[in-house]
Amino acid sequence: MDIRIMEYYLAVVREGNISAAAQALHVSQPGLSRQMRDLEEELGVTLFERGSRRIRLTEEGMILRRRAEEMIHLMQMTEGEISRAHHNVSGEIHIGAGESRSFHHISETAGKIHAQYPDIHFTITSGDTADLMEQLESGLIDVALIFTDYDHDQYQGIRLPQEDRLGVLMRRDDPLAGKDVISVHDMKDQPLIIPRAAAGLLSSDPALADMKIVTVYNLIYNASLFVEDGVGYAIGFDGLINVSGDSALAFRPLETQIIQAATVIWKKYESFTPAVNLFLNYMKQGR
Structure with missing residues (x-):
C-alpha cells in the first residue's frame, strides 16, 4: 500500500x-x-x-x-x-507576513531553529492579507501570518496569543495628540491613510463609508512618512513605528477596538520539505 x-x-x-x-x-x-x-x-x-x-x-x-x-x-x-540524527536538515523556509509585533513568535522560532540547524535559511516577504493569500495559493511562500479569517477547508492554522491594538499615527504637534484615545467622530472629515485590508470595510459599512480616505497603503513605514509630512492620519497597529524620544510622531489607540488576532496558516495536505515541517512543529510546540 x-x-x-x-x-x-x-x-x-x-x-x-x-x-x-x-x-x-x-x-x-x-x-x-x-x-x-x-x-x-x-x-x-x-x-x-x-x-x-x-x-x-x-x-x-x-x-x-x-x-x-x-x-x-x-x-x-x-x-x-x-x-x-544527521543534523543536516537544510533548505529554505519562505514566510509571508503582515506587519505586526506578533511576528516575534515567528522570529523567536526561527532563532531556535537556526541555532540547531544553521543550514536552514529564511526568506521573509511582507504584504497584506490579499498579497499573502495569493502567494500562498501559488506556492511562492510556505506559511503566512494574517489577521483575518481563512478557509478552514483549505488551510490549517495556529492562532498566536498576542493581539494587536489598532490606533492612529499622527504628528506629535497635532491637536489630537493631546487625547488619550481617538474616536470615530474625531476622524470625521480628517484625511485618512488606511491599510489596504481595511479599504473594503470602510466602503461597506454605512457608518464609515463617508470617511475621507486620501491614501491606501500596505507597508506602515511608507505610510508613516506621509504622516510625518502632513498628508494625513494613518490607521495601523501599535508598536510598528517608533514614537518615543524625539520622534515627530505619536500613536493613540482607537476608542472602539476590534480584536486583531494573528494566525499562521499553511495549505492543508501540502507536501512540505523537512525544513518547513520542522518549522511548523516548532511553531505548534511554542504557541
Missing part, C-alpha cells in the same frame, strides 16, 4: 465524502474515486458504506483508518529522527 494513497484515504475519512476530499487534496473527484475502488480491490474488502451523503466506514474501513494513521505517524517520526 502506497503512503500517498493512505493519506488520500484519511482525507476522505476526515472530509466525509469523496467530493470534499478531492477539493481539499486538489485532485479530480473521478480520479480519487477510482483510487479508493482500487484500494478496496487490493485489500479484497469494502471500506465504505455508500449511498448516503456522508460516507460511513465499514468495520474493515475503521481498521484501515487506525493502521493508516499509525503508518503515516511512524513515517513522519522516522523522517524526523533520521534528520535530527
Whole structure:
C-alpha cells in the first residue's frame, strides 16, 4: 500500500465524502474515486458504506483508518529522527507576513531553529492579507501570518496569543495628540491613510463609508512618512513605528477596538520539505 494513497484515504475519512476530499487534496473527484475502488480491490474488502451523503466506514474501513494513521505517524517520526540524527536538515523556509509585533513568535522560532540547524535559511516577504493569500495559493511562500479569517477547508492554522491594538499615527504637534484615545467622530472629515485590508470595510459599512480616505497603503513605514509630512492620519497597529524620544510622531489607540488576532496558516495536505515541517512543529510546540 502506497503512503500517498493512505493519506488520500484519511482525507476522505476526515472530509466525509469523496467530493470534499478531492477539493481539499486538489485532485479530480473521478480520479480519487477510482483510487479508493482500487484500494478496496487490493485489500479484497469494502471500506465504505455508500449511498448516503456522508460516507460511513465499514468495520474493515475503521481498521484501515487506525493502521493508516499509525503508518503515516511512524513515517513522519522516522523522517524526523533520521534528520535530527544527521543534523543536516537544510533548505529554505519562505514566510509571508503582515506587519505586526506578533511576528516575534515567528522570529523567536526561527532563532531556535537556526541555532540547531544553521543550514536552514529564511526568506521573509511582507504584504497584506490579499498579497499573502495569493502567494500562498501559488506556492511562492510556505506559511503566512494574517489577521483575518481563512478557509478552514483549505488551510490549517495556529492562532498566536498576542493581539494587536489598532490606533492612529499622527504628528506629535497635532491637536489630537493631546487625547488619550481617538474616536470615530474625531476622524470625521480628517484625511485618512488606511491599510489596504481595511479599504473594503470602510466602503461597506454605512457608518464609515463617508470617511475621507486620501491614501491606501500596505507597508506602515511608507505610510508613516506621509504622516510625518502632513498628508494625513494613518490607521495601523501599535508598536510598528517608533514614537518615543524625539520622534515627530505619536500613536493613540482607537476608542472602539476590534480584536486583531494573528494566525499562521499553511495549505492543508501540502507536501512540505523537512525544513518547513520542522518549522511548523516548532511553531505548534511554542504557541
